[in-house]
Amino acid sequence: MTTAANGAIKKVGDPASTTAGDTRTIASVKVATTGTEVFDALNLAISPFVTAGVDYGAAFAFNANTGVTTAAAATNLVLSPISAACSGCHDTNVAKEHMKSNGGTVFGTRTEALGKTEQCLVCHGPANNALFNETPPAIKTVHRWW
Numbered sequence: 001m002t003t004a005a006n007g008a009i010k011k012v013g014d015p016a017s018t019t020a021g022d023t024r025t026i027a028s029v030k031v032a033t034t035g036t037e038v039f040d041a042l043n044l045a046i047s048p049f050v051t052a053g054v055d056y057g058a059a060f061a062f063n064a065n066t067g068v069t070t071a072a073a074a075t076n077l078v079l080s081p082i083s084a085a086c087s088g089c090h091d092t093n094v095a096k097e098h099m100k101s102n103g104g105t106v107f108g109t110r111t112e113a114l115g116k117t118e119q120c121l122v123c124h125g126p127a128n129n130a131l132f133n134e135t136p137p138a139i140k141t142v143h144r145w146w
């Protein structure tokens, strides 16, 4: 499971900086989708996968001094393992919906991901997948390395 978001995402009206005495607040929230957007100092830039003002819960933590482990919150946004690898390149909405409808989680909650199982290898098997060995969508067939 790859954690994509945890903690509280700031929103309009929250402090714009942590500098003591700086009372300026975040003026607007802009979504960074291309990376070429222009932001001024009081804009909040967020990724398209999170929502301003939402608290995605605590991340996994381990305190070596006390030996206390804090489990990651069920509300974290995560990617399931195979979908995380494939969606790094296959990031269209069609591709992501395909993954979600086959047991994958793409920026869903940890609860959602733990509640289903990725079925990808039934169809996208490796070279020894008898069912789809030489025809798409076997991984070997569509990502040839020879």
Ligand code: HEC
Pocket: 082, 085, 086, 087, 088, 089, 090, 120, 124, 136, 137, 138, 139, 142, 143
């Ligand atoms: C490093 C980038 C990368 C990753 C990671 C990746 N792919 Fe691909 N994949 C490609 C490229 C590039 C193509 C060829 C796209 C084209 O020809 O339009 C492709 C093609 C495909 C195709 C054929 C799609 C079609 O429309 O013909 C399938 C199926 C596929 N990949 C499945 C997967 C699966 C499953 C995973 C995860 C296990 C994965 N890919 C991970 C880059 C990637």
Ligand code: HEC
Pocket: 082, 083, 086, 087, 090, 092, 094, 095, 098, 099, 100, 102, 103, 104, 105, 118, 119, 120, 121, 122, 123, 124, 136, 137
């Ligand atoms: C029931 C069979 C089946 C299952 C299960 C399945 N896929 Fe696919 N997948 C396909 C087929 C068929 C294609 C289209 C192949 C082509 O166009 O050549 C495809 C295409 C893809 C592509 C390329 C899509 C694109 O538009 O670039 C990716 C990535 C992918 N699958 C990932 C996954 C992942 C991740 C899972 C598991 C969460 C999964 N698939 C589960 C059959 C399946």
